[in-house]
Amino acid sequence: MQAVMVTGASAGIGEEFARQLAAEGHNLVLVARRLEKMQALAATLSQTHGVQVHCLEADLADSGSAAQLVERVQSAGIRISGLVNNAGFGDRGHVGALSLERQLNMVQLNVTTLMELTWRLLPQLREASEAFIINVASTAAFQAGPNMAVYYASKAFVLSFSEALHEEEKGNGVAVSALCPGATASEFASEANMTHTLLFKAGTMTPQAVVRKALASRKRAIVIPGLKNRILVWLGKISPRIITRRLAGLLQA
Numbered sequence: 001m002q003a004v005m006v007t008g009a010s011a012g013i014g015e016e017f018a019r020q021l022a023a024e025g026h027n028l029v030l031v032a033r034r035l036e037k038m039q040a041l042a043a044t045l046s047q048t049h050g051v052q053v054h055c056l057e058a059d060l061a062d063s064g065s066a067a068q069l070v071e072r073v074q075s076a077g078i079r080i081s082g083l084v085n086n087a088g089f090g091d092r093g094h095v096g097a098l099s100l101e102r103q104l105n106m107v108q109l110n111v112t113t114l115m116e117l118t119w120r121l122l123p124q125l126r127e128a129s130e131a132f133i134i135n136v137a138s139t140a141a142f143q144a145g146p147n148m149a150v151y152y153a154s155k156a157f158v159l160s161f162s163e164a165l166h167e168e169e170k171g172n173g174v175a176v177s178a179l180c181p182g183a184t185a186s187e188f189a190s191e192a193n194m195t196h197t198l199l200f201k202a203g204t205m206t207p208q209a210v211v212r213k214a215l216a217s218r219k220r221a222i223v224i225p226g227l228k229n230r231i232l233v234w235l236g237k238i239s240p241r242i243i244t245r246r247l248a249g250l251l252q253a
Contacts, residue, residue, distance in 0.1 A: 001027050001052055001077070001078055001079070002027060002078075002079045002080075002081040002128060003026065003027035003028055003029045003052070003054065003078050003079070003080060003081065003082075004021050004026045004027070004028055004029070004080070004081060004082035004083070004084065005028075005029040005031065005073070005080050005082070005083050005084065005121070006018050006021070006028060006029070006030055006031065006084040006086060007031045007032070007060060007084065007085055007086050007087035007117070008031070008032055008060075008086040008087030008088065008136075009028075009030035009031060009032050009038055009041070009086070010030075010032035010033070010034040010037040010038050010041070011032075011034075011037065011186065012184070012186030012188060012207055013086055013136065013181070013184060013186060013207045013210055013211060014032065014084070014086040014087070015041060015207070016207040016208055016210070016211040017084050017086060017134075017211050017214075017215075018030055018041060018045060018053075019041075019045065019211075020208075020211050020212065020215055021082075021084075021215070022045040022048070022049040022051050022053070023049055024215070025049065025051065026051060026081075026082065027051050027052040027053070027054075028042075028045070028051060028052075028053045028054070029053075029054045029055075029056060029073060029078060029080070030042060030053060030054070030055045030056070031055075031056050031058050031060070031069060031087070032057070032058070032087070033057065033058070033059050034057075035055060035057040038055040038057075039055050041053075042054075042055050054073075054076060054078060056069060056072055056073070060087050060109050060113045060117075061105040061106075061108050061109040061113070062108075063108060063112075065113060066113050066116040066117040066120060067116070067120065069117065070117070070120045070121065079124050079127075079128065080121050080124045080125060080128070081124075081125065081128035081129070081130075081131055082125075082128075082131060082132045082133070082134075083117070083118065083121055083125065083132075083133045083134070084133075084134045084136070085114045085117060085118065085133070085134070085135045085136060085158075086134075086136045087109060087113070087114075088106075088109055088110040088114075088136065088154070089106060089109065089110070089151075089188070089191050090106070090140075090148055090151035090188065090191070091103070091106065091148070091150075091151065091191075092147055092148055092197070092252055093147065093148075094147065094149075095149050095150065098150075103150045106150050106151060106154060107150065107154055110151070110154035110155065110157075110158065111154050111157050111158070114135060114158060114161075115161060118133060118135070118165070122169075122174070125174045126169075126172045126173060126174055128173075129173075130173075130175075131173060131174045131175070132174065132175040132176070132177070132218045132219075133162075133165070133169075133174060133175070133176045133177070134177050134179055134214055134215075134218055135158050135161070135162045135176070135177070135178050135179065136158070136179045136181070137155045137158040137159045137162065137178045137179060137180045138152075138155040138158075138180055138181060138182075139180050139181065139182045139224065139229050139232065139233055140152045140155045140156075140248075141155040141156045141158060141159035141178070141180055142156075142159070142180075142233050142236050142237070142244075143236050143241070143244040143245055143248050144241070144244075144245040144248065145245070145248045145249070145252065146245060146246070146248060146249030146252070147249050147252035147253060148248075148252050152248070155180075158178060159178045159180065159222070162176055162177065162178035162221070162222075163178060163221050163222065166178075166221040167221075175218055175219040176221070177214070177217065177218050177219070177220055177221060177222070177223055178221065178222050178223065179210070179214045179223050179225075180222060180223065180224045180225075180229070180233070181205065181210045181224075181225050181226075181229070182199075182204075182205065182224075182225075182226060182228070182229035182232070183199050183200050183203070183204045183205070184204055184205050184206070184207060184210055185204040185205070185206055185207065186207055197251060197252055197253065199251040199252060203228075205225060205226050205229075209225060209226070210225045210226075213225035213226075
């Protein structure tokens, strides 16, 4: 069968991608660490929309996990027609205060696994009709982020990589998009120790609104959901970098 793969699919934006893609009639491969949550979601989506949903438990922060995941999908006879690279995490704190292991895991998941999984699935995607890749970046990708330096840097990679791939794959029938949400109501804030920061106190978007925008604009290179987020990104582009990075640091203080 053909299916769309969604990583980080057990909650938040990833779960919502699964819901809205199933509503479009796509079969799904859901990937996350929490198998029981995915299986409950899969049962609901199959019953509601009549789609096939395959759940794979994996920790994509582990080196080699992308290759193992693609092998498991191929062994199951599944061809990937769409890819949502949503799995990722952040953490708040100075580089020297956070553990090296956690920050290396962040780079592995947010950067290395995303790039490797994309590379390994590109041949299948090029053979599919209306194929697409949505890489979940962030408004953090547009400036440096004191107090979350590695996270901001990892999302800058995702944005740059996705833009370049968008141009490269135009002639191969694969639409590539970088989704750049701002603060979103999900588990990300608690995982990143950001619940009480100014950024999240200023208001959040819902995962439903973020994903609706992402899917409606999946052929665009860069998608920034929400007028406030688009204005903030625009202001950041015309402001001196010393101002944007200090403001980013204040929002994460």
